[in-house]
Amino acid sequence: MKRKAFAGLLLVPCLASPVFAQGVSPETKVIVDTLWVLITAMLVFFMNAGFALVESGLCRAKNAVNILAKNFIVFAASSLAFWAVGFGIMFGNGNDVMGMTGWLTMGADNSPATGDAYQGVFSSLNWTGVPLYAKFFFQLVFAGTAATIVSGAVAERIKFQSFVVFSFILVGLIYAVGGHWAWGGGWLSKVGFADFAGSTVVHSIGGWAALAGVIVLGPRIGKYMPDGTTRPIPGHNMTSATLGCLILWLGWFGFNPGSTMAADPSAIALIALNTNMAAAAGCLSATVAAWLALGKPDLSMILNGTLAGLVAITAGCNAVSVGSSVIIGAIAGVLVVYAVLFFDKVKIDDPVGALSVHLVNGMFGTLAVGLFATEGGLFLGGGFAKTQSQLIGIAAVGVAVFAMSLIAWFLIKMVMGIRVSAEEELEGLDLGEHGMEAYAGFVQAHQEMRTEIV
């Protein structure tokens, strides 16, 4: 694509000069690539704020401190875990299953050398010519994203310390192993599995880990009534949720275009646009679907539809046309509405819709690469091979991550407990876990009710 777009410029004479022939000197390329990688990494970092706001906003005020604290500390935990062991397991030289070098993000490395010129222990990242610490920083913010997805699904009943411990395990081990398979030179990368920016590697892994946690935890008290009905538990702050979703949309312009890890003009322009169009289509299709299914355009569905579109385009944002992005996003927006309804029907209590957004659409987005890819996509006459690779990846990562997460959650439950007491859950985790309120001075309805009862 780049060659075609540059065709006009390449007609300029003076091809004798090696600099001119290349157009961009090696040192200049390192500079612009590093700028791009660092700036997009910062945008992805900011997604922590987005997740914190969406997840706390869609839950109750009495648990807001707890959710904010979880979403905040999870990136600190991710930073240490990924620095110490996760990065080595994911990208260090090793075998088909995991990396075995690069602990503490150290070891031989002559980045920004690339390709055959690269000599070091992180060979799986030798395709990008930026300094090692830029590579690590970019991958770290991705790892943090996977961990923060879990927070929303297990919200309003998990013990604070149990969540922190699981975050260390997820980022240091589970995510790193799954990521090694697809991005670190592991076996999945050898069967043609394509997941450009992480519909599976980041979002589905986060989603599977969350699903395991939700199952071990059980639903919140009062969510599913004895008579079989489901009680809606409205979020306490739609301003938070909306701002958070816009921050996530912004962050995705780092997430997807930054995954080039190179300032390739045509590629990053296409990816940025595909990302945006899928989000827009997901937003509108979820609005319509919610309107039809629920009678009104529910704002939380509008927001989750947008996120669904973003998750779904993540795997194929570099490989599909703008038109396909619109279609993928539109499907994702409908999927998320019905997924939310489905999970409630089977009594899997996910307070913020994280499973519907990240797990369901992470899988769909990964599959969509097989269907819509300009080169090799089933719907574009490419046959079934690409789709098959995608299905293998979806299934393998799903089984492995779900199993590892289930074991981790059970171990945590046995060793330190996983769920707060029923009394603490009713009173709110903010007082029980943190000894404070999120909105001191504001009168809450449940407080009034308590006063009335007393």
Add this chain to the structure above:
Amino acid sequence: MKRKAFAGLLLVPCLASPVFAQGVSPETKVIVDTLWVLITAMLVFFMNAGFALVESGLCRAKNAVNILAKNFIVFAASSLAFWAVGFGIMFGNGNDVMGMTGWLTMGADNSPATGDAYQGVFSSLNWTGVPLYAKFFFQLVFAGTAATIVSGAVAERIKFQSFVVFSFILVGLIYAVGGHWAWGGGWLSKVGFADFAGSTVVHSIGGWAALAGVIVLGPRIGKYMPDGTTRPIPGHNMTSATLGCLILWLGWFGFNPGSTMAADPSAIALIALNTNMAAAAGCLSATVAAWLALGKPDLSMILNGTLAGLVAITAGCNAVSVGSSVIIGAIAGVLVVYAVLFFDKVKIDDPVGALSVHLVNGMFGTLAVGLFATEGGLFLGGGFAKTQSQLIGIAAVGVAVFAMSLIAWFLIKMVMGIRVSAEEELEGLDLGEHGMEAYAGFVQAHQEMRTEIV
């Protein structure tokens, strides 16, 4: 300007090398320009969050979900409308009135080729050497801004679906036509009209469309009392409004400096600084003006003064000195305070001051180019020619956009209705339009009052 600033550097020998002579190879230039365009576009995208927070924060809690939903979905609608038809009408090759090619953002295009080397259907953008999708993405976030301006002015009484439909019409047609005149090779660009980053094209167009809507809608119930007095309706969340304004200030560093669509060091540094100084001056002058006019430094006036400074410097940020920016911003800050008082006097109900900020100061800022431009400005001895061109543009765009918008609003009113019922307006649009509350669990004063009455 660039040449002068680079004078020292150009003294370096070796001018024989074509690369060295140019200093920047064509491919390098495409890369850095694309980085700049995409990153600044992301900042402008983030302005959606700023508008959502400012507008919802300055309205009542009972309408917060509705305003957030409007400001959120408007960018999704803009994305599809501008992609499908707006971009073609605005920048596609056509006639003096509108573009007639480039539907679905497709068609012949060999960007990043520039000038005479460009061969495609978007000739009006051949001055910037970035990929087509980068051009589109940047222009899209501008189109979205125009649409989001409307949301605040029509808040607290408009039907959700009517607003969404108008957004499609505004971005797909009205904004695109007005934009074509000034930026897309239309007739205004041929009479010397100068609007660098859109005081008229974005802000006045949004403002005129909003004014038409406000007139068709009428004021909110209870705003203008039968005895002739005006009742202040305070906003529900000044934290939102302040954060939103800071996000807008940040976003303007994309809006104005990004409008170079090229990483020209001296130009973007000047523009960034001018943008900041006008905002600062507008903030301080509005503070003083509000203190004198109202007795206290009202925070919403401080915020709107800043936005007024930003809107006013938008047209001329590349063409005036830093000192002129301070003066332009200071005037804008005073203007906005008196404009807010004026609109209330004539019973035009604009809940967030959008008309005072975007329409009044969009016009003033456009005029200010004629007065303060370093080259050709009336106050700098350049005669009246430049000012005349500006006045023509202000008037022509105003008449055309206001007329088209009025027609669109009336059609919407006839076909699907435009205003919610009085009962829904009193109860709040959040329950009526979306079936939910923004702050579930928080006790609101009007709820208490209702309880007392019952």
Add this chain to the structure above:
Amino acid sequence: MKRKAFAGLLLVPCLASPVFAQGVSPETKVIVDTLWVLITAMLVFFMNAGFALVESGLCRAKNAVNILAKNFIVFAASSLAFWAVGFGIMFGNGNDVMGMTGWLTMGADNSPATGDAYQGVFSSLNWTGVPLYAKFFFQLVFAGTAATIVSGAVAERIKFQSFVVFSFILVGLIYAVGGHWAWGGGWLSKVGFADFAGSTVVHSIGGWAALAGVIVLGPRIGKYMPDGTTRPIPGHNMTSATLGCLILWLGWFGFNPGSTMAADPSAIALIALNTNMAAAAGCLSATVAAWLALGKPDLSMILNGTLAGLVAITAGCNAVSVGSSVIIGAIAGVLVVYAVLFFDKVKIDDPVGALSVHLVNGMFGTLAVGLFATEGGLFLGGGFAKTQSQLIGIAAVGVAVFAMSLIAWFLIKMVMGIRVSAEEELEGLDLGEHGMEAYAGFVQAHQEMRTEIV
């Protein structure tokens, strides 16, 4: 460091071409450096939103408008003060104590020329090859940061206009003089004092100015009881505080890596990573320290621990290893918890912990350069010389800024008063200073109580 990292690339032949030898042409370097400086400056600008949210969130709802207004207007005031006089005093050519040229940011200047080729009145900034206005804009956002630090410490009892006046004095004079000593070619820069991104220049200066203000103001009514006990006054909005802290963390990726004022890939990657790791370590160590000291993981301590790590790594982010960053951050996180307890013990009332974060850890971070620097650090076998220079700088800046600030605060107190009336303080500064509420319509507990009493 750059040379070593680039070793592989430098082996490419064709060293005969001057362009290729350098790798990056002078004009390209100006472009990428300017992009980096402007983009990071925008991130630092956004820290204004972070400070506004953290400081207002950690105070009471009845003072929220006032704190938001202070944190908002302070950057406008800083912009004018630094433009008119501060930049000249700080970076203009002058003597060892202060600059004496460059008023109104004007004067001879041939930037982006660097080193001996530079001929102008801002010689102390001739090491960075970006346009003058980019240098100014970057330095301006730093100056604004110093001023905004003061706001939190003096919150909930200072008169609005008195704070605004002090901000002009701080940015225009006090900060500029202290900054001249270390960064503007003054005497501290000649004794080997190292403060890369401003642990002392920005954070300690802000902290000392705040301490002087807190002493002159006295504690808030009701904070320290007659019986010697301290009453906790909880913040009103932990969502604000958490979002604000994440925005600050993001902004620090501009603050520290941007202080290279050049797009040096290895340097900016290292600095970004060091910044992040210190923040993460500070977050986790403060969590543990608070858990041990207070019994629960208090969210405001988690947030302040993160900020403490960020402040502490600021001086040495370019000079220490990633491992040292983790250690520095971890120490900072513990320090801040005990500093908060200490200030309450000595009855210095700092509502948001600004002194503990910025003053204490600004000093510690500056000292840490002497201890941990890879080259010359005491703990790395470099002897005591570097540490001695750091101690001289810490003490000299502390004495000078504290004395100047004390004089300024006293003058303000004499001329216009400094503290609101006790009645206004009890009712809240929002009504008294601004005539409005932050959250109109929400029922506050103290309002209910008042109703009960009546």
